[in-house]
Amino acid sequence: MESLLQPILNGVLLGGLYAVIAIGMSTMFGIVKLVNLAHGDLMIMSSYLSLVIVAWLGVNPLWSLLGVVPVMFFVGFFIQDFLINRVLGKEMEPPLLVAFGLSIIVQNFLLLIFTPDARSLTTDLAVKTIPLGEHLNLAVLYLVDFLLGGAVILAVYLFFKNTYMGRAIRAASDDEMGASLMGVNTRKIYAYAMGIAMMTAGVAGVLVGMTFTFYPHTGPQYLIIAMGVVIIGGLGSMKGCLAGGLILALAQLLGAHFTSPGYQLLFGYGALLVVLGLRPQGLFGGKI
């Protein structure tokens, strides 16, 4: 029993990281009905951005958030405003293709500049642990991931609930024409929504970069995690995002614990399949 505690603890903490990876994808999916296939790549782009800041200023990667997050807001805003808004509204496919194209461009752009070598954001947090018992250790870096991820999700939740812009984004998602009759410039509001989604991707990128190694082609791997979380939790739901992250991470780590680490991904997809079979709209999803 004692040996189970470690994978459960790690699973919970990793779940927080998965949730923050997915939150931006989930909001865009739920609100603008946009499947942002470039989400993972833009996230990895912010890992590289952090790498540049860290190399340049020699600071702890966490400080680089102060630069990465605002830059990613503008990246998101302009992607939506200049690219995706142009093809929005007709059908689902054109935005999907634009996002797919963007994904390829970002990957190859990163490849061109940073070469295919593995990178990571090194920090002394990575080796610190807090012993909780004889066989139980709390990895400080995982704890940072979990806390920061939780804070981001809380901030996004409060933003959507309590601000004029947040409500306008939700209103536009409910009824675009209704929202425009309230005086909402819906196209601009979508650009802001994407900016905010990319801010969360910026945080996720820095956390992922600190926790794992990354390459220019790592993006799709995280896109799949984000998709999994969104599908398990339900479209556009913040609670669902957190729950989806926890379930996916726990399924992966517990599965790996009972079999071998090689099967980690398999168990994650297994959990996904079970939820899809039993509750296709996701745990906290409403009508689609």
Add this chain to the structure above:
Amino acid sequence: MPDEIALKVSNLDVHYKDFQALWNVFLEAQKGEIVSVIGANGAGKSTLLNTIAGLLAPTQGAIECLGEKIDGLPPYKIVPIGITLVPEGRRIFPRLTVYENLIMGSYTPRTRSSRNEALKKIYQLFPVLKDRHNQMGDTLSGGEQQMLAIGRALMSNPKLILCDEISLGLAPVVIKSIYGRLRQINQEGITIVLVEQDIKRSLKVANRAYIMLEGKMVLEGEPSSISEEQVRKAYFGI
């Protein structure tokens, strides 16, 4: 102030791609008036209101409201001027609470500071909205949703309200009560343009009426001067 023009539509043409929906349409509303536009299905009434509200751009003609030229402007530039549309089908936000729906009505920066006073007024006008302020929009009954749509429009502190088919699908008692509220709103000096299928009722409240047929204005006058035969002709062409 009597005889001051709140809304003036002239020579308006509107197309949906190749199809021309409005032909040389005109409409005028004095400040404080209730103007009713009637006509059969597909006569272009909704198209007219949607064009005034900025959802559609006219191909020709002019729309002036409160002294400002608004034709071709998007809704987010028209709402702050003081014009708001209560759209056909109500279009409330189903996954926002009643309170949040109303708050969305005061989205434009000009009205945000006065939103609490506006909210109080609307809760007085429609007490049921206060009782249900924490419920999701889609849990309301049809009549309540219509009240919410009107209340939400009032939150933008408008000078002119365009109402599209507000009695559609509602019980007669509810319609009566909603029309009573409309009169009340009108008495506070807000100009109202009504588009209705319910000819009798809309002629009863209106100061002036227009009849539309196949995208054109065919008749204009005081409701008392419009005969049943003229109405019949407009609806059935006989």
